[in-house]
Amino acid sequence: MLDIGLHLQLPIPAGTGFHEGERWTPLLGREFLTEYCRLGPPGFVEFEIDRYLGRPGQALAYKLGEKAWLEARDAARCRDGAAFDLSSSTTTPWTWGRWAWICCAPN
Numbered sequence: 001m002l003d004i005g006l007h008l009q010l011p012i013p014a015g016t017g018f019h020e021g022e023r024w025t026p027l028l029g030r031e032f033l034t035e036y037c038r039l040g041p042p043g044f045v046e047f048e049i050d051r052y053l054g055r056p057g058q059a060l061a062y063k064l065g066e067k068a069w070l071e072a073r074d075a076a077r078c079r080d081g082a083a084f085d086l087s088s089s090t091t092t093p094w095t096w097g098r099w100a101w102i103c104c105a106p107n
Helices: 002-008 026-037 042-054 058-083
Strands: none
Touching: 002 026, 002 042, 002 058, 026 042, 042 058
């Protein structure tokens, strides 16, 4: 919400209890991360805001990638049943090779 909200200057959604209806700004982003996310020292909050501003879509891309890997793992678990072994090289994404996940995607 914060990443894309900052880049598109979207309004903060109603029902959040945080500056509802105002548009995201770096200042509001810092306030949000400080008050609600407990990210650690102020320097880390600054780092996160700079990361969001400097790498548009990075946080969103990370979560979409994570979702794809988790769905692929769940599909392998369903397909293999009791034989499913998360520690085996066939279920560990970093051992698959760069494009194997495309070739092996479940139907």
